[in-house]
Amino acid sequence: MKDFTLFTLRNLHLLATTYIGESENKTVFFFSLLNDKVSVRDLESGNQWKKRFKDVMPEGKKFTSYPAVKIGRFGTDKEFKGKGFGTFAMNAIKGKFVENAPTGARYLTVDAYRNSIAFYEKCGFIFLTNQDKDDDTRQMYFDLLNFV
Numbered sequence: 001m002k003d004f005t006l007f008t009l010r011n012l013h014l015l016a017t018t019y020i021g022e023s024e025n026k027t028v029f030f031f032s033l034l035n036d037k038v039s040v041r042d043l044e045s046g047n048q049w050k051k052r053f054k055d056v057m058p059e060g061k062k063f064t065s066y067p068a069v070k071i072g073r074f075g076t077d078k079e080f081k082g083k084g085f086g087t088f089a090m091n092a093i094k095g096k097f098v099e100n101a102p103t104g105a106r107y108l109t110v111d112a113y114r115n116s117i118a119f120y121e122k123c124g125f126i127f128l129t130n131q132d133k134d135d136d137t138r139q140m141y142f143d144l145l146n147f148v
Contacts (some may be wrong), residue, residue, distance in 0.1 A: 016072050021089060029076045029089040036109045038141060042134035050114065067142070075118075081140060090123045092148040106144055112138040114135035 007016040017032035020027055026036070071093065078087045089147050097105050112120045117138060124147075125140040 002118045018073070021085075026079070026087050027077055028080050029074075031074045031089060031093060032072035033093070034070050034072050036068040036107075037065040038068050038107050038109065041064040066107060067103070068109045069093075069105045071108060071110045074110070086119060087123065091147075094142070094144060098144050098147050108142040108144060110140050112140050113137055 003023065005022050007020045007022065009020065017031045018030060018032040019027045033120065049081045074086075074089070076089070093108065097108070108125075109121060112125070114136060117140070121142050123142065127133075128139040128141050
């Protein structure tokens with residue numbers, strides 16, 4: 001991969017931070033990050049939550065939600081699509097929260113557009129629920145412990 005300069009744009013409403021990756025004065029990729037949570041009530045039933053998450057949470061800890069970071073927007077310039085830059089950017093996001101975490105976050109979440117689902121699956125994201133299977137976007141998550 002080429003050298004990148006990563007610019008940060010702060011949202012005036014303090015809801016999200018946008019990052020822009022440039023190389024040789026060209027925008028290659030961008031993404032926005034904001035706080036989120038993975039909540040028990042987002043799933044069909046508490047039993048599904050227990051099956052999916054009981055083995056990854058510390059013994060005796062029972063929360064109604066777990067800290068997450070949502071990818072609000074994520075994109076690669078058309079000129080650079082299919083060349084690995086999106087995966088590079090996604091791995092940079094994962095690394096940021098595993099190695100230099102400014103706060104605790106166990107999961108990355110995204111509301112994936114249908115035409116982007118294959119990319120997120122390739123990056124290790126899985127569906128949070130089946131309730132949205134007919135919607136234009138699907139809720140997906142990635143367990144950051146899987147990046148370690």
